[in-house]
Amino acid sequence: MTKRTATTILNIELAAIQTGQAPEWVELFPAGPDIAARDGRRFTLPDPAAVIAAFHENKGPLAIDYEHAQAHRAPKGEEAPAAGWIADMEIRDGAVWGKVEWTERAADMVAAREYRFLSPEFLHDKAGRVHAIVGAGLVNRPAFVMTALSRQEDTDHPTPKETKMDLTALCRTLGLDTGASLDQILAAVDRLKEDKTTALAAAEKPDLERFVPRADYDAQKTKAEEATTALAAFKADQTKADADAAIEAAVKAGKIAPASRDHYRALCARDGGLDDFKKLVGTLPVIGDPSDLGEQQPGDKSAALTEGQRSICAAMGVSEEDYAKSLAAERT
Known part of the structure; x- marks a missing residue:
């Protein structure tokens, strides 16, 4: 599968927990599945859980830099310092959020609104399906309308503080303990997907016994088998009759001796034997007067x-x- 890295495409504006502080949790990807960038490009996020699974498989934090320096400056040997590190991820209403450990410098810049947007770097295939997040950059030119990194507090409509997602209802629906971990919840969701696939496959090939009485099914099966046997017997008789006719014609033509009939009948009984016999007779000379x-x-x-x-x-x-x-x- 071909994967491509996209940068500066999704510039996400993330809200501070409170005025003057860089947020601990930031939105990395908006809820999908269809996501349109302001520059006209389109992507899909069909499976946010798979994106998080890819993060855990990486077994390490992902860097947040300034203006995607890791992608543009680092390859040239120039400095590309980190602004923070994505240490964890979770799903919130279909969107992918990340827990960030900011550097002191970056935290101050975000709090001062010197940087207000986050642009994730991610892997996607030719169809635009997002498979994994590989990092992010602080930017100031958003491509997507997302939650702000830092925005001025509206005294009339203050920004609510972030709250941890309540998964209790989801756990009950999945048949899990209310204290189940995120990994356990994701595993239960995967099982539901597998059950759905199995059910769809069963619907395509239903058990006939559930829709047709067994006695009727067996009766029709027996008739079909008897018809097949009768047809085979008819074909065998027809082949034997054709062989006898060909042999008698060869005897009368003086091509074979009457006493050799049984020999040629055995030859004709083989698969394709009648055709072979006819070809043979065509090459034989007359060995006696026509009988x-x-x-x-x-x-x-x-x-x-x-x-x-x-x-x-x-x-x-x-x-x-x-x-x-x-x-x-x-x-x-």
Whole structure:
């Protein structure tokens, strides 16, 4: 999967906990899934939990610098000092928030409103799907409308203090203890996703026994099997009949000896044997006069007479069998 790093795209304005102090928790990414930047680019945040999981897999804090110096100045060998460190992350109403350990200098600059916005650096694919946050920079040109890092206190409408998200109701819904950790909650959500995938797969391939009576299903299955067996038997009989016809035609044509019928029947019984036999017959020479024995066996003496000899028998009033015997006696 191709990943790209985006910087200075999401410039997030974050509110101070109270006037004159840099906030401990800052918004790193707005709630998705669709996120539009002021410069026209669009991104999606389909799975905030995956972004947090990627942070934990990194097993270390992520740097916040000034004006994305890590991306632009550090590669040139120039100084790119940290303004703070993202030490933890959590989800709040679909948005990704980070716990920041500010440097003294950066905290003073934020409190003095010298920097008011935060721009995260993140990895995304070609489709714009966000996969991980790799850092952030203090900036003053916002691309997104987000919570301010530092803003003047409105005495008529004071900024409320941050409160820790109450996950009690969520824990009850997931069947967890009210004191469950964030990792346990995320694991329960992952299980719900897996259950959803399993349910959708089952819906695509339902159990027929739940919709069709078993007896009816078995009866139809038996009929199908019987029909298949009958069709196979019909095909076998048809193949045998075609083979016998081809063999008899070859006998009458004088291409094969009548006594070799069984040999050629065995050949035709093989897979593709009938086609092989027909090709063979086409290459064989005539080894005897064309036979007019038909279905008669060679032992039937009357069948050995030619049409001319039969005409003689009819004219003389002699039986064909007696005439055949006399011819046989003459040959001996």
